[in-house]
Amino acid sequence: MLLPALGGVLPDRPDAVRIDGETASWEELRTAAAGVAGRIVGAPAVAVYATATLPGVVGMLGGLLAGVPVVPVPADAGPVELRHILTDSGAALLLADTPPKHPVPVPVEPVRTARPASSGRLPEPSGTATALILYTSGTTGAPKGVLLTRDAIAHDLDALAEAWAWTPDDVLVHGLPLYHVHGLVLGVLGALRVGSRLVHTGRPHPDRYASADGTLLFGVPTVWSRIADDPGSARALAPARLLVSGSAPLPVPVFDRLAELTGHRPVERYGMTETLITVSTRVDGERRPGYVGLPVRGVRTRLVDDTGAVLPADGESIGELQVAGPTLFTGYLGRPEATTAAYAPDGWFRTGDVATVGPDGQHRIVGRASTDLIKSGGYRIGAGEVENMLLAHPGVREAAVVGAPHPDLGQQVVAYVVGDGVTAQTLIDFVASGLSRHKRPRQVHLVEELPRNAMGKVQKRQLLP
Structure with a gap:
């Protein structure tokens, strides 16, 4: 049933x-x-x-x-x-x-x-x-x-x-x-399958989360960021049992701020519409900022390079994440060719996301292969690492990094930043001081806001030239 x-x-x-x-x-x-x-x-x-x-x-x-x-x-x-x-x-x-x-x-x-x-x-x-x-x-x-x-x-x-x-x-x-x-699926059908009470707040306002007396709270990074910016609402979540974040990477500064205010290190998880949730941090496992944990029961994962060769789980190799297991969709309605193209020849689903997997099995999602894996001057650069470095600057509120065409490098790292009292050069130097120099943005655009969809995901294709 x-x-x-x-x-x-x-x-x-x-x-x-x-x-x-x-x-x-x-x-x-x-x-x-x-x-x-x-x-x-x-x-x-x-x-x-x-x-x-x-x-x-x-x-x-x-x-x-x-x-x-x-x-x-x-x-x-x-x-x-x-x-x-x-x-x-x-x-x-x-x-x-x-x-x-x-x-x-x-x-x-x-x-x-x-x-x-x-x-x-x-x-x-x-x-x-x-x-x-x-x-x-x-x-x-x-x-x-x-x-x-x-x-x-x-x-x-x-x-x-x-x-x-x-x-x-x-x-x-x-x-x-x-x-x-x-x-x-998680937020309604999950409650009706497990038998837990469900409180939907209508809108994801920090004060509504704070007053709902929840033990298990779901949010996307935009929601958690707003809660982290509202210390009173954040502290009211201290009696909860678990804070779960998904649908997009949770910025490390938001993770740290939530841990400081609520006493909870958030659980992060990863999935797609086609696969449901395939990887998650365990309630009794390590909750490491920037990581989404281990495959859930019954799910297998692997990383492959551009040729389809399987990469080692060494925490350094970056490749496309592919998954297999009982949570996968049965196809795209009326689109058999698109369904076939979504799978590798040996039956693994191509997520289109790039990731690393450590020797301990911990997964870190770098981003979308099409927008978040930047190939610059022979280097493979994950946009998420640069974004987290930018967000560590006290004057940066939001950041999105993309790879823009470059006649010499192939692609160059370009950042779009919502901030206060910062300059482009200051941020370029800040990233270079914390990461390898080849990962620093070649350009930084200071903007009023980043384009997002209804789930709070940044629409990077709107930023690409």
Whole structure:
């Protein structure tokens, strides 16, 4: 059973789920979701406005109970994106309590439509059935639909529960969007699988995290950075059990500041939409800033060079991270060629991320192969190392490093910095004083802000010339 909390397996609790102030028990959630399931059972797929609201969650759970692939849609999706997702996914309808602002090619129904729940429970779908179709924001072309099975989700959540000692006694708190793996799979389905209480704060404001009385808190680096800048809210997290960061590298200064204010060294983890979470720091393991830990149960990893040769786990060799295991997706919807291209000839998934792995198995993600591995003058430079060095300067608030074309070096290191009272040359010299000189930025651009997506990830392709 994918979600025991909705299957009557676990004792009901009246305050099981609180989303932006609205509360429901598991039984109330199951009854509402069953009402939705009865309306859509047999549909090829159902799209749901993935709002951080109780109706938004009920709509997605209804699809899962019915065994209908669920297509979470960002509530702020523009007309082109919205039409593409609805058309490409084959969704029979869009569940939305707030009508879309733009015309859509499918019927729209509110989640809260009063319908009696089925008198009996629907049969549990096969574990190999598609549970979710999540759309990625690919680097080229329109977003692709990633097919995730019920078994992949169940295995990943069980492996993470083991790694983080996640139990029904926990209170999970986060304020993340519900159309990504982090906010939806971990942040909602995880609670319903483990049986822990869930508090979604609506928005990831530091004061809302501080007042939620959570034991297990999820956030992306942008969230943790804002909490670290709010000492009162950060100190209020001291009674928590675990702070988990993901979706992008957590800057080392933010890690250190959180540890100082909360008394907790954050747990970092790594994953992708196509693979779910494959690598994580353990609750009882070393929490090393800049590292994402070890493969979760059942997952294997390796590093390869540009020729496909496997690299040693020596902590120095930088290569593409490839993964294998039961958490991987079954393919891109309607794109067999893209699915084939995502795998190496021997079946390992190509993440497109570059990393190092130490002799102790600890993984450090350098960044995306396309934007974060800089080949300059014969050297292979990880953008993340330079970014962390820049962030160590007291006048730097944010930093992003890319490789720009250079007629002699091939690529040169270029930094974009949000800071106060600093100059480009000061920062170039600062990096050179702490790292090898070939890693220093050749150019530093001082900017007002860095381009980010909804999950707080810096969009480096917008910085490239």
